Amino acid sequence: MKVLILYGKSPSANSLELAETAERLGHDVVAGSIIDVSSYVSSSQSRFWLKDDEVTDADVCFVRSFGPGTCEQLTRRISMIEHMEVSGIRVINPCYSFRRARDKYATQYTLARAGLPIAETYTTESMERAYRWSRELGVSVYKPILGSMGKGSLKFDDPDIAYNAWKMLSRLGQPLIVQEYLRNPGRDIRVFVVGGEVVGSAYKYGAPGEWKTNVAQGARMVDEPVPRETLDLGVKATSALGLDYAGVDIIESERGPVILEVNGAPGWQALKAATGVDVAEKIVRFAAAQR
Ligand SMILES: Nc1ncnc2c1ncn2[C@@H]1O[C@H](COP(=O)(O)OP(=O)(O)O)[C@@H](O)[C@H]1O
Ligand SMILES: [Mg+2]
Known part of the structure; x- marks a missing residue:
């Protein structure tokens, strides 16, 4: 099969290993950054390119990341991966599931x-509400909505330390996710x-x-x-x-x-x-x- 592997800005060890493994198992592999994918749609045709290579005939596309970008750039990339799906490329993981x-x-x-x-979780954009919940919970956890590798998650034993974090995070335009500490x-x-x-x-x-x-x-x-x-x-x-x-x-x-x-x-x-x-x-x- 023809395999397309899309990563964010640069490939992780996992993306590289996926590419090597697919090649070892006899598949045709093209890998690159999602940022470098372009697309075309008309009433009769859909086409996709990774840089200048046409990848419309890919059987499977592994999406490892939507990459960094603005809200608008991410909107295009998510739509593009969905466009691949509706055009018959088997996307793994499926676009919406991956987003979710x-x-x-x-x-x-x-x-x-x-x-x-699951852990009880509140979300808000109001620091006063977040503060109220931190007080109710006693020990609380903040999680970035798009976090990974533990980066940016915070544990608060003191609701007033939490308050200062809620204040700064909301000034930075971050939604506040307040979770019970287990x-x-x-x-x-x-x-x-x-x-x-x-x-x-x-x-x-x-x-x-x-x-x-x-x-x-x-x-x-x-x-x-x-x-x-x-x-x-x-x-x-x-x-x-x-x-x-x-x-x-x-x-x-x-x-x-x-x-x-x-x-x-x-x-x-x-x-x-x-x-x-x-x-x-x-x-x-x-x-x-x-x-
Ligand atoms: N509500 C919680 N109570 C206790 N520990 C937590 C809680 N949430 C996260 N952790 C700890 O933080 C780690 C990272 O949290 P997680 O939700 O997996 O986010 P990430 O995407 O950053 O890995 C977990 O593996 C766990 O050890
Ligand atoms: Mg985790």
Whole structure:
């Protein structure tokens, strides 16, 4: 098959590995930045180019990122990926599902609607309201609506420290996402799902003194058996969001496992190192079976 791989500004280790793996498995691969994709539409035809190479005949397109840009540039890129979908290119992950998974707010209500356990979450653009909720919650968490790798998330033990953050964030035009803090054993669980099946899972142990358990924040990924019900939760979360593959973060709270996020462009380098699973190969084989 002909595979198009689109990344943001520059390719991550995951995008490069996806390209190498698809080539190794005998596929035709074109990879580049989503920023460099152009498109054409008329009543009878749709065409797409990556720089000057026509990629209209791609069978599968892996979208790893919408890239950085203005609201308008992102609007064009999202429409373009949807345009590819309606033109018959199998986009992985599907455009809308990917968008929804990028957005921590949309992820929360989608999981809740599917009856899956989530952290209580408020959203607002009012710092006074955010302050009120921080006081009610006691310990609260701020999450950037488009965050990843733990970057930018904050934990407040003191609602007045939170107040100052709400004030600055709203001045910077950021929506305020206020979440309950879930007490946990200092670790969480990554469940990696491809095509409705768990291909790998591991515990992530946070660095000493660090409340976040992202590998990017110094957490250690350890290959230990994860309870069946937690693995099932990962599969259900992936399907609730409509994703073909995902990295699901699940925390062991006092009220049982809670889904923190569902990553639609998850990295797998740490998981691969911890478990030996060739995640890229699983993803490429899944894509090839879709045609
Ligand atoms: N509500 C919460 N209660 C306790 N810990 C949390 C909460 N939300 C996030 N965390 C910690 O922060 C990490 C990053 O949060 P997450 O929602 O996965 O965002 P990111 O996209 O930045 O990885 C989680 O893996 C977890 O360790
Ligand atoms: Mg996470």
